[in-house]
Amino acid sequence: MMKFVGKIREKIINTNFKGNLENLKESLFRLLKMVKKEFRLLKTDKMNLIIALALPPIIIVLFGSMSNIKYDPVPIPCIVVTNDSNTFINPNNYTETKIDDFAILYVDAVNKSKDLDLIAVYNSSEDAYVMETARNDLISSRIQIIIVIPVDFSEMLSSRLPGIIECIPESSDFQHIQDNLNAVQDSINIFIEDNHLNPKFVLQAYEEYSIPSNYNFKFNYNITLMLSFVIFGISTVLTILVVVQEKPIARLLLTPAKRVEILISKYMTYMIILSIQVILLITSCLSQGLYLRGSIFDLFIALFMVGFTGVSIGIFISAVSKTKTEANQLFFAFYIIIVILSGIFIPISAMPEYLQVFAYMLPLSHGDPMIRGIVTKAKSVFGFDFFSLLCISAFFVILSFIAFLKRRYEV
Amino acid sequence: MSSYNAVKIMVDVQNLNVAFGNKKIIHDVSFSVKKGEIIGMFGISGAGKTTIIRVLTCQIEKKNWTGNVKVSDLTPAKKKNHSKILANIGYVPQLETLNLYFDFKPMVNVDVFASNYGMNKKEAKEIARSLFTILDIPEDTWDKSLKKMSGGEKKRVSMALGLIHRPEILFLDEPTTGVDASKRYDILSYLKKLNRQLNTTMFIITHDLEAALICDKVAILREGKLLEFEVPQKLILSLPSEGLVVRFIIEGLNNDKINIIKKFVSVQKIIRVGNEMLEVLMNNFEESLPKLIQYMMEKGIKINSMSRDVATFRRYFQLRIQEEEEKEKILM
Numbered sequence: 001m002m003k004f005v006g007k008i009r010e011k012i013i014n015t016n017f018k019g020n021l022e023n024l025k026e027s028l029f030r031l032l033k034m035v036k037k038e039f040r041l042l043k044t045d046k047m048n049l050i051i052a053l054a055l056p057p058i059i060i061v062l063f064g065s066m067s068n069i070k071y072d073p074v075p076i077p078c079i080v081v082t083n084d085s086n087t088f089i090n091p092n093n094y095t096e097t098k099i100d101d102f103a104i105l106y107v108d109a110v111n112k113s114k115d116l117d118l119i120a121v122y123n124s125s126e127d128a129y130v131m132e133t134a135r136n137d138l139i140s141s142r143i144q145i146i147i148v149i150p151v152d153f154s155e156m157l158s159s160r161l162p163g164i165i166e167c168i169p170e171s172s173d174f175q176h177i178q179d180n181l182n183a184v185q186d187s188i189n190i191f192i193e194d195n196h197l198n199p200k201f202v203l204q205a206y207e208e209y210s211i212p213s214n215y216n217f218k219f220n221y222n223i224t225l226m227l228s229f230v231i232f233g234i235s236t237v238l239t240i241l242v243v244v245q246e247k248p249i250a251r252l253l254l255t256p257a258k259r260v261e262i263l264i265s266k267y268m269t270y271m272i273i274l275s276i277q278v279i280l281l282i283t284s285c286l287s288q289g290l291y292l293r294g295s296i297f298d299l300f301i302a303l304f305m306v307g308f309t310g311v312s313i314g315i316f317i318s319a320v321s322k323t324k325t326e327a328n329q330l331f332f333a334f335y336i337i338i339v340i341l342s343g344i345f346i347p348i349s350a351m352p353e354y355l356q357v358f359a360y361m362l363p364l365s366h367g368d369p370m371i372r373g374i375v376t377k378a379k380s381v382f383g384f385d386f387f388s389l390l391c392i393s394a395f396f397v398i399l400s401f402i403a404f405l406k407r408r409y410e411v
Numbered sequence: 412m413s414s415y416n417a418v419k420i421m422v423d424v425q426n427l428n429v430a431f432g433n434k435k436i437i438h439d440v441s442f443s444v445k446k447g448e449i450i451g452m453f454g455i456s457g458a459g460k461t462t463i464i465r466v467l468t469c470q471i472e473k474k475n476w477t478g479n480v481k482v483s484d485l486t487p488a489k490k491k492n493h494s495k496i497l498a499n500i501g502y503v504p505q506l507e508t509l510n511l512y513f514d515f516k517p518m519v520n521v522d523v524f525a526s527n528y529g530m531n532k533k534e535a536k537e538i539a540r541s542l543f544t545i546l547d548i549p550e551d552t553w554d555k556s557l558k559k560m561s562g563g564e565k566k567r568v569s570m571a572l573g574l575i576h577r578p579e580i581l582f583l584d585e586p587t588t589g590v591d592a593s594k595r596y597d598i599l600s601y602l603k604k605l606n607r608q609l610n611t612t613m614f615i616i617t618h619d620l621e622a623a624l625i626c627d628k629v630a631i632l633r634e635g636k637l638l639e640f641e642v643p644q645k646l647i648l649s650l651p652s653e654g655l656v657v658r659f660i661i662e663g664l665n666n667d668k669i670n671i672i673k674k675f676v677s678v679q680k681i682i683r684v685g686n687e688m689l690e691v692l693m694n695n696f697e698e699s700l701p702k703l704i705q706y707m708m709e710k711g712i713k714i715n716s717m718s719r720d721v722a723t724f725r726r727y728f729q730l731r732i733q734e735e736e737e738k739e740k741i742l743m
């Protein structure tokens with residue numbers, strides 16, 4: 001009896017094992033067929049597949065072509081303002097003598113320095129408002145440093161006293177303060193060497209546009225950097241589906257509603273939402289301790305402009321995409337290229353020229369400098385970057401209307 | 412002038428031709444429709460039904476079609492007429508996803524669509540109430556999620572939206588396709604009800620031949636040509652012996668046997684309607700029938716059962732298409 005039971009058990013185990021193997025085989029077969037089906041599905045949306053396969057190498061090539069550049073630091077643009085007078089009145093006999101013009105020699109040294117790019121030399125005795133002019137250049141980012149040659153510079157050096165050079169480095173970007181000071185020091189070193197001067201030189205720096213000490217400069221720097229990326233990103237993401245997703249548009253077009261009206265209503269809606277987003281963003285930045293040197297109005301307009309470029313690109317993507325996935329893919333492609341070329345990885349001025357032209361056609365290359373200018377230097381919003389963004393968004397608004405008017409709707 | 416003559420022509424189509432590139436889709440189609448008529452557009456898929464309706468509803472660019480077309484006295488050939496035409500017509504697409512905002516409640520959908528005709532919310536709601544009531548859409552669902560509604564209810568909301576602005580003409584693309592067989596008749600009777608109460612002219616595109624029951628006129632299309640545009644009963648009466656048919660169930664029915672029956676003089680048309688079932692149309696039905704039965708017995712064809720009937724529109728349609736196919740064969 002026991003033997004018999006054992007035999008049956010053996011048989012059950014055997015068939016179970018075989019059965020399991022059969023099941024596994026079937027399961028594997030199904031699995032392979034399903035993978036095949038997935039590939040078939042992928043092939044039905046070619047655009048998607050193209051983006052998915054082509055984008056990664058494009059990104060790497062883009063990165064590569066940027067990082068292969070021999071990245072010589074770009075000379076720092078500067079202006080020299082001289083307060084020196086090269087006329088020396090002898091206190092003993094009250095006769096005027098011309099002494100060595102050390103101011104001119106220093107300017108020569110600045111010219112010689114590879115770290116500095118001398119844009120202009122202003123003489124305060126010729127023009128009382130030179131400092132103001134120089135400061136405006138600092139605001140507009142035309143220059144990074146104002147080098148000031150103090151009064152009696154030549155006289156002191158003639159008397160073999162240690163010289164003093166004053167400078168006002170642009171300090172809104174704390175990462176560049178040291179570079180700026182080093183560059184000035186370099187010019188001083190050249191000056192001393194060429195003219196065999198007393199090496200005891202004093203460099204006095206007055207940081208301009210730096211954050212007051214009771215504010216967190218790191219937070220300020222990072223938040224400012226984030227702002228344009230955030231507002232551009234969220235406004236684009238919010239709009240990339242507004243057209244593809246709305247199937248009943250086909251039916252709306254069989255009412256007296258016009259295509260233009262439908263798209264304008266979308267723009268209006270997302271402009272309202274954008275205003276709210278911008279207000280919330282500014283409020284939370286200020287409450288978190290952003291040191292805003294410029295006006296809130298300027299910052300609002302700037303963020304709105306960057307966001308609106310995002311809205312126009314988002315609606316454009318939506319109007320050209322046939323499916324939601326395609327819209328998502330296109331968004332990713334747009335965003336990553338715009339971010340790579342925005343200048344945060346490599347300064348745009350260090351890119352090859354063809355890439356520079358392309359980079360300036362993208363929104364984030366303008367968003368960051370514009371917002372930074374307002375936050376750190378109280379710059380006005382209306383400038384080159386603003387008008388560039390206006391052009392970029394106008395371009396995409398027009399494209400989105402063309403795409404939407406041509407889009408096929410059938411009921 | 413009699414009141415009959417005063418009935419307004421709602422749609423007038425003369426010599427309509429449609430082509431996409433080199434591909435001619437519609438060939439010389441002409442017909443006209445009076446106010447309050449229900450027109451059924453029949454034809455197998457690809458016959459061009461939707462294309463004709465697209466011309467009438469301003470969805471096809473003028474460069475793709477020629478002919479004189481008027482929809483409530485305005486031609487869709489002119490772009491400036493489009494919004495006037497669209498204000499005067501309603502459209503119920505085949506797919507509800509193209510017509511309804513599923514995320515909105517029925518009454519919100521009403522508001523969205525009605526506002527495009529310049530109607531205010533109150534006015535729209537009032538009309539929607541009466542339409543929903545005619546269509547038996549339960550009142551407790553009017554302000555609930557549309558997603559939770561059944562397919563048939565969604566279809567009826569869709570029909571109500573097509574009529575929300577009280578259009579003079581309503582176009583329906585395949586209203587019964589994809590609807591349960593049991594619900595199909597409901598949809599048709601709702602349409603008839605709406606037509607009677609609102610006197611709306613209706614175009615029903617369908618390949619559901621039962622829909623002819625509610626149609627005042629039927630259009631039969633084949634490969635872009637309009638074969639018939641007539642009252643369905645008249646078409647049936649035009650058949651041999653005014654559409655009387657005899658239906659046989661024949662043991663071991665095959666083509667040989669069919670060919671033998673075909674040779675009988677008064678037999679006009681034969682349709683095989685099942686494995687062993689046959690329908691025969693003849694001239695002089697009453698006289699010919701006994702003779703045919705005798706002829707069949709002589710030829711050794713065994714009749715299991717027999718009945719007589721009047722041809723349905725379905726039969727007419729099949730015969731008409733068959734006739735056209737035979738004509739084509741001869742030409743080739």
Ligand SMILES: Nc1ncnc2c1ncn2[C@@H]1O[C@H](COP(=O)(O)OP(=O)(O)O)[C@@H](O)[C@H]1O
Nearest residue numbers: 431434436454455456457458459460461462463
């Ligand atoms: N935009 C178009 N371009 C080219 N061919 C089309 C277009 N629209 C329809 N067709 C063709 O016209 C024919 C009739 O289509 P349709 O009117 O949709 O038929 P139905 O509604 O009767 O099924 C089909 O062969 C279809 O392929």
Ligand SMILES: [Mg+2]
Nearest residue numbers: 457460461616
């Ligand atoms: Mg169709």
